[in-house]
Amino acid sequence: MKNTADMGMRRFGRVNWLGLYTLTRRETMRFVAVWTQTLLAPLATAGLFLAVFTLAIGADRGDVMGVPFLHFLAPGILMMTVIQNAFANTSSSIVISKVQGNIVDTLMPPLSPLELVLGYVAGGVIRGLLVSVAIALALVLLLGIEIAHPLWALLFVIVGGTLMGALGVFAGIYANKFDQMAAITNFLVTPLAFLSGTFYSIERLPPLMQALSHANPIFYLIDGVRYGVIGRSDSSPVLGLVICVATSAAVIALCWWMFRRGYRLKA
Template identity: 50%
Template sequence: MTHPLPPMPRAVGSVNWIGLWTLYAREVRRFVKVHQQTVWAPVVTTLLFYAVFALALGGAVRMVGDVPYMEFLAPGLIMMAMTQNAFANTSSSVVIAKVQGNIVDILMPPMAPVELALGFVGGGVTRGLCVGFVTGLAIWAFTPLHMPHPGFVIFHALMASMLLSLLGLAGGIWSEKFDHIAAVTNFVVTPLAFLSGTFYSVASLPPVFWWIAHFDPFFYMIDGFRYGFTGQSDGTLALGVVVMLATNGFLWWLVLRMLRTGYKLKA
């Protein structure tokens, strides 16, 4: 009679694909399970912003360059909804795990820092793209949206969602309670978003604020994304691509360093 072999440790290999996929699936299921709050609520909020600006114009056709204002505004609103939800997904996931004390369940599995970062960021990017897509369809019902440069739309949607997911992950690791991540939202994310030209063309700003806007990485993600829809930009597109890549590269380095050192994660 043969006896079954005793339990043996699983060979992980150079990449823990099972752990990476499990973490990513967990992050996606977190927001899908409460989709009324995580997907549909941002769409309704964005449509309210759109309605306020439409009513403020009172039916007048205002132009920004060669583009009607409402068509100019739409990509900015889509990007705002997309990036805010990407940030919320990663930041809330880490902060909730730390406050509830189950962050150890994420740190104990044999997963490298890059695998942990990919799992969290992948979930944030997925939520951001889902919200952006649904928001775009909702706005399309009221404003004709064209896409003469789809490559810019896809690139900036991915890079912007990744940027805010990384920022949310870094903020979540730094935060010890919900008040801390709220401070990051109120004093970092919101000011950068409102100074980025979401609701206006930065070409109309005074010189001082024009320069401030051009040092804001959020400006380049809005500007490139809007160019994909309208063919009109306020900045240098090539510089915007470089800024997006450089900012994401820095945030990847920062997040990986935090995870490797266990900064505010390990006692």
């Protein structure tokens, strides 16, 4: 008879590291194979945002938080790009698999629900990291911005990619069609990103709008990266990190439950 410890073990161990690595690699190769769409296009979009604001406002806009407006704006655009790409990577992968009917190929291997969630999320984090590094290099080389706290910036990028990757997993499982996925993106993710202090300091908002902004976890991602890049922020980066980590854990737990129950995944 097997002892209690052995009964909790799978034949490849408590964690299927090979399976987790394989799923992460698959999710990474998905966007690397079409890098002009998944990596180059976001860089072009971020550059267009900066160019439009520079041309539209120019020198007429005074300093914000003691730094030039363009320097204030750049970290927000960097984080917004990470958010959009991490979310798109996980959500599109699951929705495409469901629509094409091959989601079973992911569910059948000996991967636990948590390993499935982490594998998908890891792919989103890697895509977000690659995009953020490219944009950060452009900010340093073209705008002359010195990264004030690089470790803080990196930490918030990783946490942001984790949170939005997990939200993408949730949205991908919930949506059964591309138009449902588009609705989630257009009416939830995009408004939360644009109304999170990306283009302005929330100190300029009325009290009610400030309170609503503090209830938006993406605000803390934007604010945390801004602190990491220019050393200025609207709130404590420690508080923001705690809120974002807790929110990420809650969303990952929800995704784990959805995979465990087969919610909208099994016919």
